[in-house]
Amino acid sequence: MLVVFIGPPGSGKGTQAERLAAKLQLPHLSTGAMLREAADAGSEPGRRAMQFMEHGHLAPDELVIAVIGERIAQPDCARGCLFDGFPRTIEQARALDQLLLEGGRTLDHVLELDVAEAELVQRLLRRAKTSDPPRTDDTPEVIPERIEVYRRQTTPVLEYYRERGLLRTVDGQGAPEEVFVRVCDTVGYRGT
Numbered sequence: 001m002l003v004v005f006i007g008p009p010g011s012g013k014g015t016q017a018e019r020l021a022a023k024l025q026l027p028h029l030s031t032g033a034m035l036r037e038a039a040d041a042g043s044e045p046g047r048r049a050m051q052f053m054e055h056g057h058l059a060p061d062e063l064v065i066a067v068i069g070e071r072i073a074q075p076d077c078a079r080g081c082l083f084d085g086f087p088r089t090i091e092q093a094r095a096l097d098q099l100l101l102e103g104g105r106t107l108d109h110v111l112e113l114d115v116a117e118a119e120l121v122q123r124l125l126r127r128a129k130t131s132d133p134p135r136t137d138d139t140p141e142v143i144p145e146r147i148e149v150y151r152r153q154t155t156p157v158l159e160y161y162r163e164r165g166l167l168r169t170v171d172g173q174g175a176p177e178e179v180f181v182r183v184c185d186t187v188g189y190r191g192t
């Protein structure tokens with residue numbers, strides 16, 4: 001199964017993708033986490049991406065597409081995978097279609113997590129206080145910029161998938177377990 005999770009910062013993409021990945025025994029591919037790991041490792045692409053990430057801006061399309069293209073070619077993605085935070089631009093969405101097409105595959109589901117803006121900000125500020133070390137982009141200055149970048153650059157991707165009949169909107173508010181029930185219903189997962 002190939003599933004894309006889309007939503008603004010703090011909407012629960014990581015939380016829900018991780019849970020579904022554990023149930024389906026599929027890799028959870030978070031481009032944010034992959035870029036942070038690359039930056040921590042001191043690689044050139046990682047350092048380049050971090051210059052954008054710390055200001056709440058998107059890393060360049062060609063960099064992210066190369067990272068994801070390499071990752072989905074790994075054998076553990078042969079049965080499918082869950083994309084968390086990719087694609088975030090129309091160019092990335094087109095590139096993903098092309099990469100999948102080359103392997104004779106297509107997306108099964110695109111899930112948009114819908115959460116009110118005030119709740120997003122609260123969640124991210126709460127995480128800033130509890131995570132150690134805190135993420136450099138979980139700050140009162142950068143959080144609004146990340147949300148604005150989502151509205152400007154990623155919401156067109158919703159339309160891209162709506163036109164293709166793939167988009168499903170899931171209410172992302174409530175406890176994580178409640179949201180997960182909705183996610184499972186939406187992708188048709190009936191396991192325990």
Ligand code: AP5
Nearest residue numbers: 009010011012013014015031032053058059085123127176
């Ligand atoms: P990324 O790491 O993807 O961050 P993000 O999109 O800003 O999302 P978050 O991880 O903050 O939130 P989330 O929606 O995953 O929610 P989570 O489950 O973590 O990207 C970081 C940066 O990398 C980007 O800004 C960009 O610069 C770059 N990047 C990444 N992908 C890119 C791409 N494709 N192209 C270009 N650049 C890219 O939850 C958030 C918090 O809320 C947690 O503390 C969690 O415990 C809590 N929470 C979750 N669900 C609930 C709930 N139901 N109720 C209460 N709390 C909840």
